[in-house]
Ligand code: SF4
């Protein structure tokens with residue numbers, strides 16, 4: 001007999017094993033079906049189209065594991081070891097069954113290759129599990145939770161792999177085949193085993209190993225192991241529904257969601273967080289269900305980082321838990337899950353900064369889940385914080401979220417000779433859409449003033465809408481007031497078309513984002529001012545004075561310019577092109593930037609939601625650590641937040657917050673320009 | 677007990693939260709000119725919220741009464757969107773600028789016309805003139821007990837239990853129904869009314885009765901307009917902040933002294 005393995009050596013008839021295997025696979029299928037039923041029940045009706053591209057991306061996500069590796073090399077390698085080890089052993093076992101029952105091809109050299117592959121598979125799985133346990137329980141990586149399930153799952157797998165090696169050792173010890181050394185781990189184990197004990201204990205151990213392995217397969221849908229199936233599904237749905245990084249914060253169907261005409265005032269308990277009422281699409285649920293509580297989102301979330309009572313992971317877990325309880329015919333089938341008490345204010349913390357999406361291994365945009373929850377709360381009316389309630393009322397009545405009137409939107413232009421757009425006025429290159437905050441807030445008006453001066457310097461023809469400028473509605477959108485957002489959008493579209501506006505340039509990344517991504521019906525182009533500055537510099541239309549003095553500046557990426565719309569480089573290029581200016585980066589920059597804390601409507605929520613630290617203060621401390629003199633940003637909300645934090649921390653003397661426009665203007669070759 | 681019938685009196689006023697630049701005072705005409713959308717007086721919104729919470733707890737029916745020379749049903753439909761069951765508008769040219777007693781008189785006639793009620797809620801005062809009288813006079817005219825300045829209202833059997841604000845803290849007061857309670861902001865803000873909900877409601881035909889002097893069988897002579905003796909604009913509160921620059925403290929002090937001298 002050449003090299004070969006006898007599958008049911010000493011075990012007798014295999015039927016019992018196959019019966020148990022069928023049971024395990026049955027449980028796997030039933031459990032998975034329960035997940036699928038939940039997905040279908042909880043989501044808006046919609047088709048999932050087949051897309052080759054999405055499938056390709058999904059396969060590369062699954063097999064390359066780049067989402068897991070991203071920014072977390074140790075975790076990525078650990079996961080890859082477990083993934084590949086598990087995969088090799090699973091495929092190997094399947095091959096063995098084929099060999100046993102269909103065609104006996106695993107003989108001779110191919111058997112030896114098979115044995116070596118299984119040894120390696122087992123070893124890397126073992127290494128992966130041990131590393132995972134060390135990370136969680138020895139290194140105690142802070143983002144990892146230590147629940148019962150978190151210990152049980154890897155230990156179970158550890159026992160499965162360990163017992164597999166021991167079994168092999170016993171088999172080799174008593175059979176003593178001459179090719180034993182190819183199974184190098186098993187052969188090594190065999191050295192510790194006396195043949196007599198081996199033969200008598202073998203059947204027990206074999207059944208133990210078999211039961212544990214089959215059990216492991218069976219519990220996949222009932223534990224966090226479900227991500228083995230859920231994550232690939234989430235990948236596919238993510239790619240195919242193009243829920244890209246520029247994703248809309250809410251599904252558009254929702255804006256037109258018919259309000260039940262007979263029941264205008266839904267009976268709701270006091271500020272109850274009814275997660276199950278939120279309309280979702282399949283990609284959302286797949287991500288919630290595939291979330292394996294890795295905590296990467298918590299680690300990067302600025303709100304959680306500031307010690308606020310919010311963690312995106314817990315929010316997602318509470319959401320999926322509620323969905324299971326409400327929408328699953330059999331209740332929550334997952335073991336080890338329990339109800340979590342969630343504060344009703346929780347959905348109002350998120351700044352929609354998108355940092356979580358950047359790191360989540362299953363493309364989880366927690367902020368979209370939050371936003372959908374907000375939409376439900378807004379419709380119910382009771383869970384809306386008072387300050388947000390008032391802000392929305394003001395937005396509706398006065399076209400801006402501040403305590404100001406629309407008529408003050410032109411105040412900053414006084415004595416400045418800023419061309420106002422008229423219905424049939426002369427052609428201009430673009431409409432400068434100043435935005436509510438920039439036109440009203442005394443500090444940020446400097447953005448508008450300096451941008452206009454730069455435009456004049458460069459000889460660009462532009463105009464502003466002044467008192468007629470509407471609100472883009474973005475605040476309403478991010479806080480889930482989709483109806484108000486739609487009204488504001490219609491309002492803007494109508495005005496732009498009456499004024500025949502073809503090109504819009506905004507001060508605020510928020511207006512920019514809304515126009516660019518949330519106005520699908522628009523027929524005008526939109527740019528953020530930083531793009532215009534870069535272009536003007538590129539065309540040589542902006543002349544900087546030569547400056548002997550070297551100034552170190554650092555740049556804070558606004559979330560809606562950077563992460564949401566991937567404009568990281570352009571503002572930096574503008575900064576770098578100024579003579580004498582040296583750009584130093586903060587620890588968190590570009591796609592890893594830290595939110596200033598103003599997004600998602602937080603600007604208008606007061607201090608009520610603040611934690612131990614303020615997000616803006618955390619950011620400003622990081623900026624100060626660079627040793628830069630100037631903290632440059634490109635968003636009016638960031639400017640207000642950062643400047644405020646500089647004041648409350650008493651850093652104003654060392655570090656000044658400035659808008660990119662102010663920096664450019666102060667460096668221009670203008671008569672009498674010595675702002676710096 | 678049976679489900680209570682609640683009447684909420686809600687006044688439509690120019691937005692008291694309007695930005696300052698939208699408000700001016702015409703001294704000759706004794707008029708405050710507010711260029712701002714009309715809203716429901718905030719304390720009346722609190723009263724409505726209190727009513728809705730009672731309804732959520734024990735059931736009931738809420739009727740909103742609003743009175744004025746011109747009342748807009750787009751403004752007042754918000755009450756229905758929030759959770760009221762019926763809306764009645766009291767509209768008549770003769771209802772303009774009435775004094776508190778006359779307003780209470782009109783309201784009492786309307787409430788008598790409605791007939792059945794258990795609880796009447798009003799705001800503690802209106803957000804425009806802040807008189808705070810109508811509620812209590814109304815109770816008097818109806819001959820029912822009244823409790824003012826409620827921070828919490830509960831219905832228990834056939835009575836209403838109110839936490840009534842006093843200068844320090846609150847006292848718990850109980851009155852037999854029917855009764856009138858004036859509501860303070862501590863009750864909580866009116867729940868948010870989403871625009872989609874509001875728009876759906878505006879499209880939906882609902883019958884909103886309009887009653888004037890004729891329907892209420894009132895004689896105009898019984899109504900007295902308010903007599904405004906004098907109206908003055910608020911004092912100019914503008915402030916200016918000047919940093920005194922100077923090389924030394926002496927120099928700065930000298931300049932400061934000069935400013936003081938000039939101001940004297
Ligand atoms: S979007 Fe930002 S604030 Fe919101 S959950 Fe994600 S990381 Fe946290």
Ligand code: SF4
Pocket residue numbers: 290291292293294295296297298312313316359360361362363364366
């Ligand atoms: S949402 Fe994503 S990043 Fe957050 S815990 Fe779940 S899987 Fe991890």
